[in-house]
Amino acid sequence: MGVEEVGAEARWRPVVRRAWILGWLPQAVLAFAACGGAAWWGARTGTQGPTVTALPVLALLGVAASADAVAHILPNRLLGSASAWLMACGVVAVAARPVLAYDALRAVLCALVAGAISLLVALAPTGLGLGDVKLCAVIGLWLGWYGVSAFVLGLWVGVMVGGVAALALLISRRASRKDPMAYGPYLILGSFMAWPFAAL
Template identity: 40%
Template sequence: MSPISTALTVAAFAAFAVIGAALAIIDIRSHRLPNRLVALAGASGLVLLAGAAVTGGGIDALLRSLLAALALFAAYLALRMLSAGGVGGGDIKLAAVIGLYLGWLGWGSVLVGTLAGFVLGGLFAAAMLLIRRAKRRTAIPFGPWMIAGAWVAITLTVSSP
């Protein structure tokens, strides 16, 4: 990867970190993922990763990112259709954004990040039930867990040799 491609990739993931943190905080407080912020995360990632691809990061990584974004969007849309309100529209859009970023790193990262989000969210929900701070029908924001799962995958990918 060229220095420019590396810088653009780092900038993309830095933008995701900042916007993702804001999205997590907002979702915890309001159970909403604002379209503008989700779109900003996606658009900034697309522009910066496309720039990284054409400056030496590889068009194959960009194509994989786009496919992963589409795959996670479709998977979360299917989950929404199968669940009775368990997955919100913001979660579906955020899934596409997370797919874009994790797809850049590889299919393994997409799988790990997606599964980690579900595991972390499930553990949190179970803990809330155990300490009686929630009931079976209590709404729990899933966006923060999706983002945390993505960062588990990013961290594991970047830290592995």
């Protein structure tokens, strides 16, 4: 747990429901399901390269989504590991094919833009947390490799799905405007939905 996470925990402790989801077995099943589905899709479409790169990202972000849904926290070790893997893959790809340097630069710029914009949103009273800011940067680093449109699509789908979910909770009175909401799972879902189209 990072220093900022310790500080956040000292200020606010979420009500953890269904903590069993964070056990090693449910998390392993979740990661296996995400990676298994992606591996099947990659073999079916002949996109083995992008799929191999995406497998650890899918596993790490899938686990991060469940942690945010249950405990309203996006662990730094998961987001950091996903970023480190993506950067390592980018370095290897550029070393093997220098022409891919433009794609790598675009991915870094998308990560910076996503982080900067989401930070501005987080500074306003929107409910977006710093964990979401880091998550947006990771999504930019991942989907930005395939193009700006893939990056925008992933975030747009995540925001739209999150907005619909928030509206449904308000209408059903299962939550009020003052209740915190985990945006991470929706942003991750959006990136998962955009990636197959981007990698084709």
